[in-house]
Amino acid sequence: MKSNASDLSTSAFMLERSSPRVAAPPGYWRIAWQSPRGNACSLLIERRSLVVSTGLFVALLCVCVLYLGLGSMALAPSAVIPALFGAGEMISVFTVQELRLPRLAAACLTGGAFALAGVLMQTLARNRLATPGIIGIDNGATAFAVASIVNVGVSIAPPAMALVGAATAAALTFGLVAGGGTQGYRFIVAGFGVGAVFGALTQLMLARVAIDVANAAYPWTVGSLNARHDNAVGLLAIGLTVGIVAAGFVARPLSLMRFKDATAYGLGINVKAWRFQVLMLSVVLTALAVAVAGPVGMVGLIGPEIARSLSSSRQVPFVASLLSGALVMVLADLAGRTLLAPIEIPVGIVIAVIGGPWLLWILMRPQRSHA
């Protein structure tokens, strides 16, 4: 009798234990709950990407405090943080809130947008060197912005013209490949050509005007955060917010589009439709960022590269790319502002000088072994 009862209780226990227990795949946390309609819901969170993103976010915050404190008037972090909230000396509040904060915001937003656009396009093209800069969007924006400065006849502000230029370059590239499908590499080749044409146009315009006018157009040819327009920054902030949400939606299909098209189709992904949407997202993000900072597209190469070296290959590192891009941009602009003060080096040049060799090193070093 006694043993029977204990058998029964054991089997009931087993039944209860065995049915709902689901182990998360290695490297993930699983959150499961019941929806109000009674459907079983589950989310997977990749541990490494959470850790990496948190780390990058903390690093970005530290660098931001540093950025707000350093400059012609140096402030200790203990003075920066109260000044952010309007406490402390008037002059430090003014310096932090009015002078440095808007520029910091522009640096974070442009860096994040370039890097997010970069990681999207690299995933689509299955090529870690593909960035929106390479497909001519930067050059289109520059050509139009320079045109608006050089030709007195045009009364539209350069950022608006940069936006129009980016859209024109993208439309041209889309138009040129329309006949041959939306194959990633074809798009890149066409974009490369379009970019070359716009680059040549910029040079032609600069060569034909007085040196003063050419000087005024100079920041648009290298990329700088000095001459920002508030409207353009606001637009970028909205665009990037939408872009982050959209990136969340494309994350799953995009992680499958890293395979060959046939594999992704076989798994039920409408590759063509997703490719077009992701391409548009990448183009819009780049265009908005170029309208603020000019052609600093190299961040779109460096940000994702840092993110990939820190992340696992289970998914596409969106968040880490975004944060790395912002981090690189803030650091570069900080260096540009302070290294040769009072002379300022445009952020585009800092990134090219430091980023170029660093990128070379990244690309030339032997691959990580996964054994």
Add this chain to the structure above:
Amino acid sequence: MTPAEPTPTLATQSLALSYGTRRVIESLGVSLPSGQVTAIVGPNGCGKSTLLSGLARLHKPESGAVLLNGEDIQRLPARKLATQLALLPQEAVAPEGLTVNELIRFGRQPHQGWLRQWSAEDQRVVEHALAAAGLEALAERPLEALSGGQRQRAWIAMTIAQQTPLLLLDEPTSALDLGHQIEVFELVRHLACDGRTVVMVLHDLASACRYADHLIALCDGRIVAQGAPAEVVTPALVHTLYQVECTLLTDPDTGSPLLASVKRSRR
């Protein structure tokens, strides 16, 4: 584990497939026997891979249709099709560093959603797929660290995890040595025993004879013969397909046709 309810049927109806202006498959009507292994064979450039991608909806027909349970697959949503039909393309490549387990988990994609990312069913099916392909011990290995045969079995395991009644394989053994080929073919046979319909493109007629229940021989985009290998494979057919002469023997073990003393035709 038996996949899906009533066995679905896959057939084509005067199907024509083209690359640009070049017609590759010409008005082809074929029905694929359910629960069996079908091999599509033919000389290089005869359109066998094109036919397979047409069956998987990767290639839009110029005319005619591919019918799944009598319904035109062009009208099916991508995700729905992916629950009925799995495809393993030729020379599939995976992102660097992906492990066997991670690859197989991608096969669950058509069954998952934004708020259904990892269910008990997913876990059970992935474990089953690992076991079916004999890869339990290698689950956490990166794909690059596997042998060719193991890697190909991992890819097939991904399609197993998709739990589709139909499985299309494009040259699953093309880059494998004999031992690894047998590994893959035995897995394919095992899947057919489970009730799946398997269609594979093969360039090797000998393995098609040995492992397929049904043979479709293509030449210039048309069917020149179809049926059980023992019935349709004749020296004349081999000559039509490959312009070679041969003697046919019977495998003492399986009864399937064996090609012997193959030499280039003098005609």
